[in-house]
Every structure is written in structure tokens, then in C-alpha cells.
Amino acid sequence: MExxxxxxxxxxxxxxxxxxxxxxxxxxGRLIGMRGRRQAGKSRLAEYFxxxxxxxxxxxxxxxxxxxxxxxxxxxxxLRSSTRPLPGLDAITAAVPRDWYDLLARARVAASNGxxxxxxxxxxxxxxTNAGLDGLLQSLWDTxxxxxxxxxxxIGSDEAMMDRLFEHDRPLFGRLDDQLVVQPFNPxxxxxxxxxxxxxxxxxxxxxxxxxxxxxxxxxxxFGDVTALVEDAVSxxxxxxxxxAQINLGGExxxxxxxxxxxxxIGADEVGIVNFSAIAAxxxxxxxxxxxxxxxxxxxxxxxxxxxxxxxAGSRGGRLKRYRIADPYLRFWFRFVEPHLRDIEVGRPDxxxxxxxxxxxxxxxxxxxxxxxxxxxxxxxRLEPPFSDIETTDxxxxxxxxxxxxxxxxxxxxxxxxVGSINWRGKKAFDKHDLASLALARxxxxxxxxxxxxxxxxxxxxxxxxxxxxxxxxxLLTAWQA
Numbered sequence: 206m207e208x209x210x211x212x213x214x215x216x217x218x219x220x221x222x223x224x225x226x227x228x229x230x231x232x233x234g235r236l237i238g239m240r241g242r243r244q245a246g247k248s249r250l251a252e253y254f255x256x257x258x259x260x261x262x263x264x265x266x267x268x269x270x271x272x273x274x275x276x277x278x279x280x281x282x283x284l285r286s287s288t289r290p291l292p293g294l295d296a297i298t299a300a301v302p303r304d305w306y307d308l309l310a311r312a313r314v315a316a317s318n319g320x321x322x323x324x325x326x327x328x329x330x331x332x333x334t335n336a337g338l339d340g341l342l343q344s345l346w347d348t349x350x351x352x353x354x355x356x357x358x359x360i361g362s363d364e365a366m367m368d369r370l371f372e373h374d375r376p377l378f379g380r381l382d383d384q385l386v387v388q389p390f391n392p393x394x395x396x397x398x399x400x401x402x403x404x405x406x407x408x409x410x411x412x413x414x415x416x417x418x419x420x421x422x423x424x425x426x427x428f429g430d431v432t433a434l435v436e437d438a439v440s441x442x443x444x445x446x447x448x449x450a451q452i453n454l455g456g457e458x459x460x461x462x463x464x465x466x467x468x469x470x471i472g473a474d475e476v477g478i479v480n481f482s483a484i485a486a487x488x489x490x491x492x493x494x495x496x497x498x499x500x501x502x503x504x505x506x507x508x509x510x511x512x513x514x515x516x517x518a519g520s521r522g523g524r525l526k527r528y529r530i531a532d533p534y535l536r537f538w539f540r541f542v543e544p545h546l547r548d549i550e551v552g553r554p555d556x557x558x559x560x561x562x563x564x565x566x567x568x569x570x571x572x573x574x575x576x577x578x579x580x581x582x583x584x585x586x587r588l589e590p591p592f593s594d595i596e597t598t599d600x601x602x603x604x605x606x607x608x609x610x611x612x613x614x615x616x617x618x619x620x621x622x623x624v625g626s627i628n629w630r631g632k633k634a635f636d637k638h639d640l641a642s643l644a645l646a647r648x649x650x651x652x653x654x655x656x657x658x659x660x661x662x663x664x665x666x667x668x669x670x671x672x673x674x675x676x677x678x679x680x681l682l683t684a685w686q687a
Contacts, residue, residue: 211253212419213394214246220385221254225356229260229320234351236380239360240367241387242510242532243453244418247360248326250387255322256288262322263291263312267331269456276334277302291315305331306341313345316355328359329366343376351380362456364510389417389532392576393685398422405678406663407431413572414446416534421449432565439542439557442550450538457509463488464501468511471528472539475564476571478515478529502528511535513575518599518613518621519651525604533572540568570630574600574611577627577661580684581612581676591622591657592674601650610646612659620652623674625659635662640670 221237228235241247248266255262264287265280281298284291291297292315302308312323325331332338350357361367364386371381390398395417396408403411410431415421424445428434438446458464470487471479481498488494505512513531530536541564545557578598585595595614601624602609612625624646628635640658647653660672661681 212398213390214250217250218254228354228356232354234353234355235382237358238381238384239358240364243362244420244449245387245389246419247387251324251358260320261289261291262287264324266326269330273304273335280308292318305335305338309345313349316353320354322356324358326360329361329363339370340376346380391685392682395422399426405682413533414537416532435561436558439549440554447542450535463497464505467501468539471530476568477536477540478527480527518601519619566630573629574627578612580681583684594622608649621656623657623659624653625661628662632664634664635660635666637670
């Protein structure tokens, strides 16, 4: 990998470098778990770190549903492709290993000659095709690898499965020294990866469409704006922006048709935020649909972490729960690409383009809200009191659906210190009518009588409108900048 094609990850690289230094200086191994969504850049990060570390390394990968013999032959190929090979590589790769344990035992010999990095990508897949692999690794770690200056990194895309590998009833329990969760690029990293010439508003548009996934952002660099990107993506079958979601969903939900239907029901909504009843109704209604939705949402929220559950600020939820697709890219894909896959296949991409042009502004105005709430939370320590007291940011709505506000910033004790409104649907500045609607929140939201007023607008605020704090796209982007 060329250094010029690698962006961001300063924090993650710092952690990895520190762990390698600890292993090198102490002579004792460190076992690291690295997890995160597919396409988040875990493998790219590990490869870049290993190649630039200055020590020998070997990186191999588990392959889903693939015979162990095939995986071993592939492992030999990738070990030989290392830019700084493990010592004794010729001996290690002279014959194809019998299995994963044989491969790791050979790599252990190389690590005994000095500091080294060993990476097993998609470790859960390797474990699935080699029964008892975690137990074998535990034995090898306890008896040999932990006593050598080796940094062993186990990578997995199935976050729940990675968690289970290190639970108390599993062989590797207690062996893990640290975990690193690799997230998609944040907006500041997206801005860096997109290159110069983009406005902050355009960066946030790209964040909504790509989800911050590095490969998709690299693809987006070729286009002047998201409209050109999306229109190209739906112009023909099997474009990158369309296919990455299919690949990811195929890997994560291959055995759960009801989970896929729940995602389709949520994604089809105009703004992609729905309650339980609406999802059940989309699946046909009745007890059977409710049962299917309950089971699917449990998997999507808990195990897969694809869905997010929102509740009003200060509320424990109940019937006020709302569901949305947590990943902005998947949320975009289910709204604008998935419903038109058939149209694209039969040569009618114009239908997809028309739907995007018609609904993009409305969808964007709501889809940006979780990102803005995160940005306000990140900015809080840099702001003046009482905004500096904000420790949670949530939306607020009531049972009637009459009243709803985009941001309630609360102290640790739950007391609201700020209420905010987001205007992200065009070039119109936040005006006095928007402020009057926002000020009403003080008399409706419990305990918000003294809350300050926060205006968030892509285009700023109109002259003479006395909001207590104003954030435009440029100001918001600084939330993710050092």
C-alpha cells in the first residue's frame, strides 16, 4: 500500500504503535482484537501499520465457507507478498501447512528471532472452518507466543462474534490485552480523503452517501458532488456504490430473510425513521408480523448493530421508540438504490434518478440529524457554559406527534441545558420563524424552561435572529478536527 493513498487513522495507528513498542521492549507478546463493520478499513489499517512498522510481519486471512486446504494455500501466497517478510519465510512456506495450527506454529518460530507482527484477518471465518481453532490458539499463546515479542492481531467483521470469542466460557477468555474498534471515517477524515475543493456541506453530503467507508470515499473523489456520484451509481447494474451494500448484507444477513425485510421497511420510509407498529404493518400486520419484527430487531440492534433505537430525551422509550438504520450508507442505499435495483436492471435508471432528485433534500434533512447531534456533543467541551455542560444529545418528541425538536442537550443528571433545531434542507438561512418554533420547546419539554437556543443550519442564520449558539456546516465540521 502506498502511503499517499492512506488517510486518517492517526489515533488507531498510535495505539497499534504503542502496543508493538510494549511487546518489543518487554519481550512478551500482546494479543489484540480488531473489529468493525465490513468495509470500515480494518484490513487496510492493519496492512498499512504492519508494512510501515519497521519489523517483519505476516498477514493471513480466513475465508468464509472455504476448505482449510484452500485457505492454507492462500495464506502461503499472502505471506510471500509481505513487503517485510517474516524471518525464515522460505522454511515456513516450503510446504502447504496442514491447518491453521500448523501455520501458526511455523510463524511462531519466525517470531522467536525478534519483534514481529502476525495478523489473522477474518478470524471468526477461520474458526468456523477449523473446529477448535480458538482453543488451539489459546494453547499456543499460553505456552509460546505470549513469551515472544510478537504483536498478534485478530480481525473480525462480525462484531458480536468477535465479542463471543473472548467471553468467559471461551478458550481465549482473559488472553486479550486490548481491543480496537475501527469505525468508518468521521467527517473530518472524509474531508481529507476527498481532497481539497469541497465545501463542508459537500463533505457532509458525501458522509451521508458513503457512510465514511474508505473504498466508497475513494470512489466519490472522481465526482464533483453527490448528485453526479449517485446518478452514475444508478446508471447501470453493478456499480460500486450499489454493490458494496449487497456484499455486506450477504455476509451479515445471509440466513435472516425477516431481518432484510425489516431493513427494507425502515429504509423505504421517506426519512427512514419509523416505529415498531409501522414496521409490522409493512410486513403485513398481525401477531406473526409482530413476532418476526421483534426477533429481527433484536438481531439487528443487538448482534449485528445495524439498527439504532432512538428514544426522546429524558425518556426510557416504551412505545416512543423509533428505529433507523445506523449506518448512513445503508440508510441511503435502502432509500434510493434498493427499491430501484429492478428498474436499473431493465434499463430504466431514469426512475431511480427521478426518485433521488425528488426526495434527496427531505431525506438529507433528517438523515444528517444523528451526525449533527454527535458533532454538538463533541464540540461541547470547547464551548462556553452552559453548552459546555452538555453530556448527552437526543431528539425529543411527544406521543401525539405534534411536537418534535431535533436536539436536546442535557447534563449528566438529565436536566436540559439547550434545545436545538436543524435546518439542513437548502440555502435558506435560519430565520425568526424557525427561532420562534424552537423557543416553544422551553414550554413543552419538561424542565427546559431555562434552556439556551441552538440553531444549526447549513447556511447559517439570518441577520438579527438572537439564537444563543449558531452552528453552520463549517463550524460543525470542526467537531471532528483536532
